[in-house]
Structure formats: C-alpha cells, structure tokens
Amino acid sequence: MAATKSKKSVPVKSGAKNKVIEKKPKDRLLPKLTNFFFVRPRMTALIWVALVVFGALSYTTFLRREGFPSVNIPLTFVSGTYASDAANVDAQVTKPITDAALKQSGVSTVQGSSANNFFTIQIQYKEGVDAKTAAKQLEDTVAKSGVLPKTAIVQYNVPYFGATGGDILPIDVAVSFYNKDNTASTAQITAKAKEASEYLKSKNLSLVKDVFVKDPFQETTNPLTGQAAVIQRNFDRFGTRQDNQTKYYGSVIIGVTKNEGADVIKLDKEVRDAVDEMNKQPQFQGYAGEVSASFAPNIKDNISELQRVLIEGLLAVLIIGSLVIAIRASFITVISMITVLLITLGLLYVIGYTLNVITLFALILGLSLIVDDTIIMTEAIDAARKKEKDRRIVVQEATRKVSRAMVAATATAAACFAPLLFVGGLLGGFIRAIPVTIISSLIISLLVALIFIPFFARFLLLGKKQMGKMGVREISAGFEAKLAAFIAKPMLWARHSKKKLFSVGIAAIVIGFCFIGAGLAISSKVVFNIFPPSKDTNGLSLTMNFPPDTTIEQAEGIAAQADQIASQTIGSNFEQASYFGTGTAQSANEQITIISYNKRAVTSPELVKELQTKYDTQFKEARVIVGQVDLGPPGTAFTVNIAADNRDAAYKAAKDMEAYLSTVELKRVSGKTAHFTNVTVSNPNTYISSNGKPVVTVTTGFDGNDTTTLVNLAQTAVKNKFTAEKLQSYGLKSDAVQFELGQESDNQNSFKTLVLAFPILLLVMYLLLLLEFRSFLQPLLIFMAIPFSIFGVMLGLYLTNNPISFFALLGFFALIGLSIKNTILLTDFANQSRRSGLGPIDSAVAALEERFRPLFATSATAVVALIPLAISSPFWQGLAVVLIFGLLSSTLLVVTVFPYYYLGAEYLRLHISPKHFFLWLLVTGLVATGVTAISNIELGMLVFVASLIVVILQNVYRRALVRRQA
16 A cells, blocks of 8 residues: 655646646557457457347347246145045145155255145245155155055145246146136036147147146045045136126136247247137137236236337437437447347357346346446547547557456446345245346446447547547537536645645545435335335235135135125226136135236225225125235245144134234334234134144234335234243143244345345455455445445435335445446546546546546436336336436535545555554444444444544644654
8 A cells, every 4th residue: 555656747727738748558458459359340340240130139039038037946735635524634644744744855844734625735845955856755755655545636746937826737828718608617617628628739839838727626535435526626717808897707727838948928829829719619609718827928018128228228328428428429339238238138048048037127227237338438439539530549548548447347346246146045046147147248348348339439430520629529528527627626726735625525524424324314214125015016916715614616606706896996907817726615816917007097006905995894705815916026924823732722822813913013113103914813624734733823914015024023023922921821832833934034034145245245346446456445445436325225215115125135236336337437547647647636636527427427327217217117116216316326426525535545545554554444343333233333434434534633643743843
C-alpha cells in the first residue's frame, strides 16, 4: 500500500484545457486481442455470421422446449389397495413397508397414511440418492420378506414432475375425457376413455411414448371371501367455459408421455390435433376429450415474455444510447446485445441445456447485465474517435482504457452468481441453469465487446466523416459535462484547503452512511418469504377435506357443489379446471385456470379471498382451502405431528391445539399481527404415521403471505403453549410434538446456503479485485457500491409491498454485478490518471468527468428497460424492483459521494502502512461485530464511521504537530 511517487503535473480544472503529457504504456494482451480481429475484418465477419446464425438456429430449431429441467426428485410413493378397514390396512400393509423403508440407507423421512381399503406411503431420501434404484430395492426387499398379505396390491412409483404437477404417473400432456350429456357413470366414461387411448395410440404419434388412462378403479381381493372386487379409488371432474357458461363434467384423465428429447410445444400441437380428430370419430359420439394440462402454454408465454423484454430493452438502449452517446453508437450496442443473446443460446444447446422456464428466467435476468460491457466499450470507442483520426489507434486507445475495468467487472459479476451453483436439494437441481446461463452470457458479453464491437464500429462509427471533433454530433454532451462538473465542484472548491477538503469529505462519508443506515432501518419493515405467492397469477387451487365416513360417491357429489360456487364466483374469468384424478373419499385438489391477468380486472388474490369467504360462510359440507397456483417449488401447509401411541390422548391434544391456533395471534418484528387459518385435525378414520410411529396431525395455513417468517413464529407459538408439562398432562411424552414443514424446510435450508455463501462470495470477489488492482484497500473501496444500493432495494420492496425472497435475492446478485461495475470504472480511470501524474483530487475529478457518461448510460438503460417488466408482470415485479431502485440508489451515491471515499482511501493509502491498516480493520471489525450482536447493525456501522474519523483526525493532528516542531 505504499504510495508510488507521483510525477509533477499541471492541475486539471473542471473541463480543463491543460493536459498532462503521459507516456502510453505498452499494449497488454486484451488490446492485442482486439487489434488482431480488428485488422482482419473478413475473418471477424465470418466468425460473427457463423455464431449468430448458429445461435438463431439454436433458438428457432435446435433447442428443445420443455417445462422444467429434468432433475432427480429423491422421493418414492408406495400406494395400493387392501380390502379392509383403516386399522388393518395400517397394521398389515403400511407398517411393514414403512419398517422396511426405514432400514434402507439414505432414507430421510417416511410418512404413511392408511384409510379404508387404501394406503399411501411417501419416502423422502437424502440428496443424491437415486429414487428409482431405491424404489426397486425396496420393492424387492418387501417381496422377498413375504410380510404382506397376498391380497394386497402394491405399486412403487417415483414422482414425475409433469404437466399436472408432481404425480406418480408420467404425464406430459393430460387429456380430460368426459360425457357431454353428463349422464354416463364413471365406469362408462372409463371404458370409453380406454377406447380413446387406444385410438390415440393407433395414430403412432411421432413424439408420444405412451398413452394411458389414469384408471379410477383398482382390482383387489377380499381377504375374507377370497373373491375379486373392483374398488373406485379416486374420481375426476373437468370444468370448461362454453357459450358464456361454466360447465363441469365427470371425467377421466388420459395421460400422454413424451419420447425422451421431445419438444413440448411440438408435442402439444401433435396431441391437440390428434384429440380434435378423435372427437370427430363416430364411435366417440356423445363424448369429448380436451387437453387440460400441458407445459406448452406456459413456455409460449415465457418465450413471448423474453421477446417482449428483449424488444423493450433494445428500444431503451436505442433511445438512451442515442440521447446520451450517439445514434450510431446505440445501433452498435443493440447489435452487440442481440449477438450476445444468440451466442448464449447456441452455447446452451452445445452443453445440452433446453429452453425451459428456468433458462428463460435466466436469459431475461441476464439482459440487464449484458448491456454494461457493450455500452462501456462502445462509449470508449466513441470518446476516443474525438481525439484521433486513425481508427486503429482509436480502438487500441479505447481498449487500453476500459479493458482492465471490464475484465474486473465481468469477473466480479460472474462471481455473484457462483453461490447458486452450490445450492443443494430439489431447489438446487431446478435453479442450476440460472448461474450457468448468466455466467456464460457475462463472459460472452465481454468477448463480444472486445472482438465484435470494434468490428461493428469500423463500419458504423469510425468512417472518415465520423472521426475527430468535427465528426461528432452528440445531443446531450453539453448537459452531461455540465452535470459532471457540477457534481465535481465541491472537490475543486476544497482542493487547495485541507480544512475544506476534510469537511467536504466527512460530509460525503456521513451522507453515504446515512443512506445505508436508512436502508437497514427500512429493512425491518419488509417481510421475508422465500417463495411468496405472486401478486397475480393465472391459476387457482381448491383443496377439499371431506368429513369422516364420506364415501367416494358422496365426496364427488360434495365436490360438484363446491364447483358450483367456484364457477359462479369466478364467472367470465373462468377458463378451465380439472381435479387430475386426485379426488378420494378423504380429500380432493382442483386446479382452476383463469384467463390471463392482462385481460381481467380482478386479481387472483382477490378471487382467492372472495372464494374463501364464500366457502367459510356458505359451504359446510367440506373444509375448502383456496389458494393460487404459482411458479416455483410447491408451497406447504404448517403441520404439527402429535405422537399417537395413545390415540385418544393425541386426539384430545390435537383438538385443544386446533382451538388454540384458531384464536392465537402471531406478532411479527414490525409489530403487525397474523393469524392461523383453516386449522384442521386429521381424519379419525385415517391412520397416519411418521417414520413408523403413529401420529395425529394438525394442519393450518396463515392469513399472511410471508410464509417463511410465519412458519418460524408458528413453531415458537406451539412450543410456548404446548410445553413438556402440558403434553404430559394429556398422558403424552414430553417430546410428542414435532413439526412437518415439507418443502418450506428444504427452501429454508437452500436459502441458508446462499446466506452462508455470501461472505465467501465477497472474499472471492475481493481476491479477484486484489489481483486486478494490486491493492489491499481499493477492493474494499469498490465494495461500497453494495451498501450504497441497500437504501434503494429496501425502499423499493417496501413501497411496492414485495417481500425479501429468493427472486429478490437473485435480483440483488445481479445488482451487485451492475453497481460494482460503476465503482470499478471510476476507480480504474482514477488510477490511470494517478499513473499519468495527476494528484488524487484531479484524478477523481477526471474519472468522474470521463466516466460519467457510460456510467449514466448503463444505469439509465437498465432502469428504463426494466420498468415495463415491473409494471406489467406480477411474477417478475420483485426482481425488477430490486434492480430498478437499487441501481437508482447506488448510481446516485456513486457519482455524488463515492469520489470522496476514493480520496479518503488515497489518504489512507499514502499515510497508513498495510500493517497498521489491517490492524485497524481487525480491531474495528471485532468491535463493530460485538456492537451489532448486542444492539443492532446500524450502531455497528457507526463504529466503522467513528473509527475512520478518529484515524483521520489522529493523522491530521500528528502532521500538524510535526509541522509545529519543525
């Protein structure tokens, strides 16, 4: 950190005419790389055309469309029939299979449920276990043991994440088959559906692997009589909007499984065409089939969203680039962004990825990141052409000035997404494509900026008439220069007075930390939910729990009454609905598709609230819980398991818990309260087990959408009320209560991985910047862009009522990459000015004036491009808000107060040795950490500010004392 002796130089004023003659350094590797391709335009053109054409073909033809990336779901479902009452089913079938499963290696949890004639067992394996192999091993073990009754029918299935959600059957397209007159029985519809499936098979569809009926009936043997019997296991209903009326039909699901590698959009068209043809056949007169589930509409919507965001982003680049830089330069930026996107799509195809919801999400997020390198390089060439008339020298000079900063910025931005590569569990498998796609696009954007932008500039920006000052026509150049000069005025005013400089510097530092403190204060008012429900979505769900002793025929009749309320309430917003064969005598789950949020006035949360109110007040036949269908991992209810060795005592405790949870309030840190909703005790006629031990469950939801926060508060509330002493008073063990959080538990563990990875991320970024800037202090200085953005992020989330979530965190990772590029640009150019002989103040002023334009252009372009996304897309709003408000906050503070932080860092670098600096940083860090632990993070930050001021004052006093003694 020892200072290098600076050369004597003439001070540079704002807009200074005086120039410092500097010796240009030798070209480094990157300028040589750029020059190599620039002087070979034909070769460069051929490479560009080849890459762009391959990328376009990858997007239109090569890349396979699918719903979600294929992942290993470490789950196995064991289900089947045994003609007996629930107690016997549990003792003779469910318990033996559960005991065998618990002896398997890699098993995490085993949940069992036994009802009259039927049973279901869910086995959760640890991460990395192949569920198919484990299921086969379990099946062989149980078969060899001979412990099951011979009349029990058992199926071992690994869940398939298909079009209908998680299902034990591999369904990529679901066809609801029904009787138009609504007079046929379920058995008749099933028989006709089997004919229909055979007809579809006979068409030999090229993309279809199998067509089958999700049979609601199952054969079994009565253990008392030994006679075969057919039992209806489940039912299905299909709803559709016809002639401005919503009609429901009893139905049966025909499942379609695709061939491996099939494109879901092409599959969807192929199946729809075949179903339309089937409906015209005379043998199916009075019946009809309709596609009720497919990934294709969702993928089409996402592709449309990507194209819309791309067009809006390119228009923003074109307009802002034309205003801030130059019209020709903005065209270069647009062409470069399209090039980056197409090459990224080509790379995704080469490495075996598909075009799915996750990769499309990553591409949309990446659009806000790839604009930086393209604008920075284009602006550097545009600035250099004013001073030189030799285009080769222009390109060399531009590359020399910005390439180092671009490499550092790209490396740190890519590092921001590296922690996502290490997220485990089901979530980790689904999101792995996000960091791969974004890191790839960042690296490609750097290469495009270094190789192809100079090539584009050769024809669009570096013609003879465009070179030199006379060839430059800029709309806002004067405004930008005046604004930069205005911001730099305090530094120039204080340049020759240490007292003025000290006062201005302290004021800037305090302003910066006040913004940071305000952001942290606002954060306490922002709710936390890892996967919150969207503010609007195109899907609703009805979960029905039927009373004890309900037959499956009665359950279907109750479901029909519930459907009447749904159809009347949703009205013209209704599009389609199906149970997908989930209806049983105990429960049913219906998924309702409503028309797009772009075409209706009412939002899905408003419909959910209205429906829930009607079911709670007008419908007593069953407990109905209304929700909305969102993207992301499935949500889960809050479930309490009560050990039921003493079944009567467990039910008594469960009923008391139900009464308690129905009235208790959950108080958040912000002071706002929440309540439990739809508290339900498990059916007494159903035997439930957890890891082989019988339990009674209490299941509930919340009236707030900050699920993660409320789940933690709920656990505390239950533990405080049902203490060990309280449980013992029921005749239960002191540890009889356990919590089942399902997917929420996995989500929290995955989120913790990201939080724990964040310090490691900062360390990696610090090391990258250390290598690039060869300074221990300047990477810390560059990091100031991160806390500068906190105020905007928290204010944006608070004002728009969005929670701190997984998607907001992804936006913050992208924001780190964008905001750090700004501080890297300013610091790098100031360092170049220092090496040329300028003093610290003149270097900071020169950096601000020279880099203000690209800094403003990149931030403004990203903000403007994201505004339509934040307004029109409920799903993307949280992420867009983080980027928009965070960029505004960070950019404002970077251009106004960051130069003073740079001056402070230069002062420390010149007057404090590395040894003393690290000693100060260690002591201050330990004290700040202690204060934060005892009090809060705001006071911890004040420790840093106060310590820095003390160090500066100490050095000022020491130097003053030395002067007096001299």
